[in-house]
Amino acid sequence: xxxxxxxxxxxxxxxxxxxxxxxxxxxxxxxxxxxxxxxxxxxxxxxxxxxxxxxxxxxxxxxxxxxxxxxxxxxxxxxxxxxxxxxxxxxxxxxxxxxxxxxxxxxxxxxxxxxxxxxxxxxxxxxxxxxxxxxxxxxxxxxxxxxxxxxxxxxxxxxxxxxxxxxxxxxxxxxxxxxxxxxxxxxxxxxxxxxxxxxxxxxxxxxxxxxxxxxxxxxxxxxxxxxxxxxxxxxxxxxxxxxxxxxxxxxxxxxxxxxxxxxxxxxxxxxxxxxxxxxxxxxxxxxxxxxxxxxxxxxxxxxxxxxxxxxxxxxxxxxxxxxxxxxxxxxxxxxxxxxxxxxxxxxxxxxxxxxxxxxxxxxxxxxxxxxxxxxxxxxxxxxxxxxxxxxxxxxxxxxxxxxxxxxxxxxxxxxxxxxxxxxxxxxxxxxxxxxxxxxxxxxxxxxxxxxxxxxxxxxxxxxxxxxxxxxxxxxxxxxxxxxxxxxxxxxxxxxxxxxxxxxxxxxxxxxxxxxxxxxxxxxxxxxxxxxxxxxxxxxxxxxxxxxxxxxxxxxxxxxxxxxxxxxxxxxxxxxxxxxxxxxxxxxxxxxxxxxxxxxxxxxxxxxxxxxxxxxxxxxxxxxxxxxxxxxxxxxxxxxxxx
Numbered sequence: 001x002x003x004x005x006x007x008x009x010x011x012x013x014x015x016x017x018x019x020x021x022x023x024x025x026x027x028x029x030x031x032x033x034x035x036x037x038x039x040x041x042x043x044x045x046x047x048x049x050x051x052x053x054x055x056x057x058x059x060x061x062x063x064x065x066x067x068x069x070x071x072x073x074x075x076x077x078x079x080x081x082x083x084x085x086x087x088x089x090x091x092x093x094x095x096x097x098x099x100x101x102x103x104x105x106x107x108x109x110x111x112x113x114x115x116x117x118x119x120x121x122x123x124x125x126x127x128x129x130x131x132x133x134x135x136x137x138x139x140x141x142x143x144x145x146x147x148x149x150x151x152x153x154x155x156x157x158x159x160x161x162x163x164x165x166x167x168x169x170x171x172x173x174x175x176x177x178x179x180x181x182x183x184x185x186x187x188x189x190x191x192x193x194x195x196x197x198x199x200x201x202x203x204x205x206x207x208x209x210x211x212x213x214x215x216x217x218x219x220x221x222x223x224x225x226x227x228x229x230x231x232x233x234x235x236x237x238x239x240x241x242x243x244x245x246x247x248x249x250x251x252x253x254x255x256x257x258x259x260x261x262x263x264x265x266x267x268x269x270x271x272x273x274x275x276x277x278x279x280x281x282x283x284x285x286x287x288x289x290x291x292x293x294x295x296x297x298x299x300x301x302x303x304x305x306x307x308x309x310x311x312x313x314x315x316x317x318x319x320x321x322x323x324x325x326x327x328x329x330x331x332x333x334x335x336x337x338x339x340x341x342x343x344x345x346x347x348x349x350x351x352x353x354x355x356x357x358x359x360x361x362x363x364x365x366x367x368x369x370x371x372x373x374x375x376x377x378x379x380x381x382x383x384x385x386x387x388x389x390x391x392x393x394x395x396x397x398x399x400x401x402x403x404x405x406x407x408x409x410x411x412x413x414x415x416x417x418x419x420x421x422x423x424x425x426x427x428x429x430x431x432x433x434x435x436x437x438x439x440x441x442x443x444x445x446x447x448x449x450x451x452x453x454x455x456x457x458x459x460x461x462x463x464x465x466x467x468x469x470x471x472x473x474x475x476x477x478x479x480x481x482x483x484x485x486x487x488x489x490x491x492x493x494x495x496x497x498x499x500x501x502x503x504x505x506x507x508x509x510x511x512x513x514x515x516x517x518x519x520x521x522x523x524x525x526x527x528x529x530x531x532x533x534x535x536x537x538x539x540x541x542x543x544x545x546x547x548x549x550x551x552x553x554x555x556x557x558x559x560x561x562x563x564x565x566x567x568x569x570x571x572x573x574x575x576x577x578x579x580x581x582x583x584x585x586x587x588x589x590x591x592x593x594x595x596x597x598x599x600x601x602x603x604x605x606x607x608x609x610x611x612x613x614x615x616x617x618x619x620x621x622x623x624x625x626x627x628x629x630x631x632x633x634x635x636x637x638x639x640x641x642x
Contacts, residue, residue, distance in 0.1 A: 035291050037315050041087045042333035043298075044310035044341050050079070051297040051309040052110040052223070052280045054172065057287055058120070058146045060084055064282075064295060065095070065111040065122065069309045072107040072128060080111075080147060086293075086313075087336050095148035096122055096141050103127075103135055103156060110223070110280070114173045114200070116181070119143070121200050122150045123158070123183065125169040132161040137168035138185060140201050153201045159185065159194070163212035166190035170280070174226040174257070182257055184215070184224035184235070191216045191224050191237065193258055206258075217252050217261040223280040226257070229292075230322055235261045238279040243306035245270045247279040249296065251324055267316075267324050268294060272534040273373045273477075274329045275300060277309065283316065292316040294327055300342075300370040310342075331371060331480070331496040333357075343367050347402040348484060356490040357482065361387045364404035366394055368481035369496070372533045374637075375452045377500045378480050381492040382414055383444040389486025390415035393449050396478040404485065405429045409478050412449050412458045412468070413485065416441045422458050422468045424475070432456075433468040444492075452503045453563040453639045454607045463501070471561070473605040476569040477533045498530075505530065506559075507618065507640040511552045515544035518632055524549055532570045532636040539570055539636045547633040549620040551640070556587055558642055559613045562596060564620070565637035568604035576634050577602055580623035585615030592619060602627060 039045040050066035057063070061082040068075055077097040081089045096111070098104045104126035112123040120143045127136025137157035141150035159168040166186030173196065175181045181196035192212045195204035203211055215235070223238035233254045240246030249268035252261035270276045281296035294316040297309040317325045333342070335352045343350070343357075348365020351358050359365055373395070384391050392413025400407040405425040410432075412422045420437045424430040437460060439445060448459040450466075454473035457466040482491045512524035518541035527540035527549055540549055562583050567576035583596035593615075596608045618640055625633040 035289075035315070036086065036293075038330035038332055039086070039313050040332045040334050041337040042335070042339075042342050043312035043314075043329075043331075045086075045313060045337075046081050046089050046091065046311055047339070047341050049308055050311050052170070053282050053295045053297060053311050054110065054112045055282045055284045055295050056113040056115070056146070057284075058115060061146070062086055062284065063113060063146055064311065065113050066297070066311055067109045067111070069297070069307045071307065075106055075108050078108060078111050078122075078124065082146070089337070092147040095143075096124065096150040098126070100150065101126065101139060101141065101152040104139065110170045112171050112173045113146070114175065114181075115146075116175070116200050117198075120146050120150075121153070121173070122148075123171045123173055125171060126157075129160075129168065135160070137161065138171050138183075142201075158201065158203065162188075164190055164192055164214035164216075166192045166212075166214070170222045170224060172225050174228070176228070176257055180257075182226070184226050186216070186220075186224060187222045189216070189221050190214065191220050213258055215259045215261055217250075218263045219250055223249075225281055225283060227283045227285070229285075229318070232322060233257050234283075234324075235259070236267075236281060236283070238281070239266070240279070242277070242279070245276040247277040249279050249281050249294070253322065264323060265326070268296060268327045270298075271329045272301075272531065272538065273371055273376070274331060275312070278312075278329065284313070292318070298329070301372055302370045331369065333494045335492060340367070342369060343481070344370065344400075346400045346406070356492050357494075358490050359484050359488065361389065361486055361488045362484060364406070364483060364485045366397075366400055366407065366481055366483045368394065368397060368400055368479045371480045371496060372477050373480055373496060374477035374532050375499045375505070375530055376480070376496055377448060377450045377498065378494070378496045379446065379448045380482060380494045381444050382447045382482070383490045384414065384416050384441055385488045385490055386441060387487035388415075388417065389484065390419075390421060391484040391487050391489035391491075392447055392482070394479070394481045394483045395449055395451060396475040397481065398475070398478040400479070403427075409475055410451075410456065410472075411483055412447065413483065414439060414445055414447060414460060415487075416443075420458060420460050420467050422456065422470055424472060426474070432470045432472055435467045437467070450499050450501050450503050452499045452505055453565070453637070453641075454605060455503050455641065457501070457503055471607060473563065473603070473607050476565055476605055504642065505639045506553050506557055506642055507551045507638055510554060512540075512549065514540060514549040515542040515547045517541055518543050527635045527638045530637070532565045535571065539567070539634050541632055541634050543632045545631070547622045547625065549635055549638060551618045551638060552589070553616050553618065553640065556614055556616045557640075559585065559610060559615065559618075559640055561610065561641040562608040562618070563637070563639040563641070564606050564608075564635060565639075566601075566604055566606065567626075567634040567636070570634070570636035572634065574602065574604065575628040576626045576630060576632075577604060578622060578625060578633060578635065579627050582621045582623070583608065584619045584621065585613060586617040586619070587615055589617045599623075
């Protein structure tokens with residue numbers, strides 16, 4: 001892909017096609033997209049299984065060209081998507097098919113678009129060759145329009161063999177300010193750069209006479225991506241296995257388009273609360289601005305098929321020194337695109353129109369995102385439009401099905417009868433709290449839930465004073481969504497993210513020490529990282545008899561409650577929950593006062609209110625690690641509340 005190196009004038013932007021200066025008739029300039037924090041109308045931003053996106057700005061439209069994510073034998077065509085606002089997307093099917101490329105049979109991957117000489121070029125990989133005796137590699141197709149149809153430009157692969165160990169796949173084309181075009185590519189953990197001649201369909205040579213220059217940075221696996229900003233060259237690439245949760249994106253910066261490229265940081269990785277397998281990215285710069293987006297694919301948490309990948313984008317920010325901040329995969333949906341991509345429904349009739357998610361009256365119909373948040377804040381605008389029931393937010397939900405209480409999780413809702421309610425469902429309903437609320441049918445309310453450990457707070461319109469404040473440890477994490485019970489309702493501006501507000505876990509992110517870990521990556525720091533959703537590796541584990549975990553709160557703090565998320569809270573068997581343990585506090589880290597003693601525990605999460613307790617240091621001492629013969633202590637989270 002190509003990206004603007006720096007903000008440009010309106011006159012210059014009018015001559016840009018895909019970020020490349022052209023002498024053809026000036027196209028219209030792409031509409032100025034807002035500075036979005038993410039795909040605010042929801043990720044995935046298009047429907048279907050797609051991967052390996054690359055992007056271009058052609059005239060007044062933003063274009064995304066992805067791989068069709070299917071079995072190799074079914075990867076015989078490429079679709080494209082275009083938008084004027086990064087919200088509403090038009091699908092352009094079959095812009096290139098193997099019927100138009102005589103040598104391509106399958107595994108058509110990673111299209112890379114660029115415009116030059118008044119024509120549109122699409123570079124692609126085909127056949128997934130594993131050696132030089134096989135037919136395939138990187139090809140180039142050309143069209144007179146961005147949506148094609150594209151035709152093979154040279155009747156053979158442009159790169160048809162391994163050079164410097166690089167499999168000829170995952171190409172990206174970049175045109176520098178001086179007009180020189182480069183192609184970056186490579187699989188099998190090797191990356192090359194080649195020069196493209198002005199005709200864009202043949203390879204040039206470097207000053208030393210060579211054609212293929214290796215630029216492999218540390219950790220590189222595949223998915224090379226180049227862009228330029230502030231006169232510096234940014235190489236991005238993917239690491240890990242494409243079907244695994246370790247798939248991620250790292251980057252380097254150089255002063256030359258050929259490097260050297262030294263890895264600086266990982267900027268995009270899986271979030272166990274949002275999505276797995278995030279990688280193979282492109283970079284989009286809004287013309288005339290310093291607004292940048294990372295466009296990538298990821299796998300929904302509930303999907304196990306490696307090919308079930310979806311397209312997403314999030315805002316990408318730079319530090320003052322030009323380095324890239326780590327990207328947060330945000331969860332938002334304002335339904336401005338009038339679709340429900342990424343939502344799964346259980347009962348009721350759900351549609352998106354007029355910038356709202358709408359449902360009819362049902363016996364507890366639910367619409368859920370494929371998230372797995374433990375500690376979070378969720379905001380949603382809720383309007384009951386008819387009926388005598390209620391509507392609101394579902395959270396920490398698992399095992400969803402059709403039925404009023406057919407899920408395990410929590411629900412907070414508002415009713416025109418004048419109440420805000422909070423309860424727990426597990427194929428039956430347990431009320432946890434209610435409060436009066438002045439409202440009426442047709443009145444929109446901003447409903448917020450903040451959950452940290454067992455602490456659940458519900459806010460309505462006033463985001464400073466909770467209407468309900470409840471402690472319940474039944475469910476540690478799960479999906480977020482919305483629900484209506486015996487009422488028709490609309491929902492808007494759904495956002496889920498890290499917990500905000502005064503509910504603070506004093507131990508989160510604080511220095512932690514403990515007995516030796518069971519394995520690398522299972523140290524004490526995992527018990528204070530604020531999450532239990534990362535699977536088996538998201539815990540402090542120690543096989544040492546008499547295991548202990550200690551946290552420094554940084555200063556003496558008044559403490560009202562402790563919480564411990566044991567093995568079952570992280571998805572392990574209930575028998576591994578910590579059986580017997582004690583909690584102590586200290587001001588100096590030397591003299592300790594025991595404040596909690598537990599024997600015979602079997603719960604996944606334990607809550608321990610205390611009174612008159614303060615200290616700078618907190619220590620958990622384990623007497624009996626499990627309810628089985630297994631001798632390993634497993635603590636997914638130790639929380640301390642003031």
